[in-house]
Amino acid sequence: MKLFSTLMxxxxxxxxxxxxxxxxxxxxxxxxxxxxxxxxxxxxxTQASLDVIKAIxxxxxxxxxxxxxVTDAETLAQALAAGSDFIITPTISTNLLTHLANCPVAVLxxxxxxxxxxxxxxxxxxxxxxxxxSLSGGTPFLKAMGAVFKDISFCPTGGINQSNQAEYLSxxxxxxxxxxxxxxxxxxxxxxxxxxxxxxxxxxxxx
Numbered sequence: 001m002k003l004f005s006t007l008m009x010x011x012x013x014x015x016x017x018x019x020x021x022x023x024x025x026x027x028x029x030x031x032x033x034x035x036x037x038x039x040x041x042x043x044x045x046t047q048a049s050l051d052v053i054k055a056i057x058x059x060x061x062x063x064x065x066x067x068x069x070v071t072d073a074e075t076l077a078q079a080l081a082a083g084s085d086f087i088i089t090p091t092i093s094t095n096l097l098t099h100l101a102n103c104p105v106a107v108l109x110x111x112x113x114x115x116x117x118x119x120x121x122x123x124x125x126x127x128x129x130x131x132x133x134s135l136s137g138g139t140p141f142l143k144a145m146g147a148v149f150k151d152i153s154f155c156p157t158g159g160i161n162q163s164n165q166a167e168y169l170s171x172x173x174x175x176x177x178x179x180x181x182x183x184x185x186x187x188x189x190x191x192x193x194x195x196x197x198x199x200x201x202x203x204x205x206x207x
Contacts, residue, residue, distance in 0.1 A: 002106035004127050005153065005175045007064055007086055008039055012169055013203045014155055014178035016068065017042045017052065019188075025052030028183050029060055031193040035200030041088055041178065043068040044075060053082040066105070073099040080105070090131055092116055097123045108155060112136040117149055127153045127175065134159020139167055146173040162199075166206045 008014070015032050017040055019025030025048060032040055042053050044067055056065045066086030067079035076099055079087060086106040089096060100107050101123065109120050110131045120128050130136055133156035137144075142154055156168050157178035168177050182199040186192075 001124050004106045004108040007106055012176045014176050015040050015182050016180045018045055019052050020046050021048050022051050022055045026055050027193055029056045031196035032200050033063055035197045037200055039064040041066055041068045045069055050078055050082045057083040130154050130156040132158025142171050
């Protein structure tokens with residue numbers, strides 16, 4: 001099983017792209033790449049999402065790009081056909097994990113409870129996404145899970161921002177954090193791409 005952290009390398013920020021058009025998605029990805037980002041997640045929450053993944057693969061080939069919000073076999077097949085380098089899910093079920101079992105790329109399954117973590121572990125996963133992190137217990141929950149699941153590492157997402165990023169990254173069982181705070185909706189709407197680049201640079205300087 002491919003480890004998601006291997007794809008990320010030394011990058012501890014998982015930047016999330018939610019775009020309403022291909023041009024918008026490309027501009028966001030370019031702004032992130034300009035900050036030294038090497039891997040981005042495109043959430044499949046808009047009609048343009050799959051085309052955004054295809055466009056990033058073509059126009060910014062140095063970027064690793066994967067699909068988020070994968071919840072079923074059909075979406076998984078579409079994401080892989082678009083060229084996704086990895087798959088991220090917001091949650092899990094036995095059915096979804098069965099579909100993911102033979103996935104040819106790295107998978108980061110989403111969990112929100114101890115039972116979710118156990119289920120993911122039973123399917124062979126060592127790395128999971130805690131989502132939504134802030135509503136699922138935040139750093140206290142992660143600390144508690146570290147005592148129970150010593151071989152599981154987390155990428156918390158949801159409610160992560162500049163003010164609490166360092167708190168999450170300070171935990172031994174957290175290998176990265178994900179979020180949208182580095183590509184805020186008003187920056188995207190106003191095409192203020194330099195703010196995205198600056199936010200990504202600042203986020204990467206957090207130890």
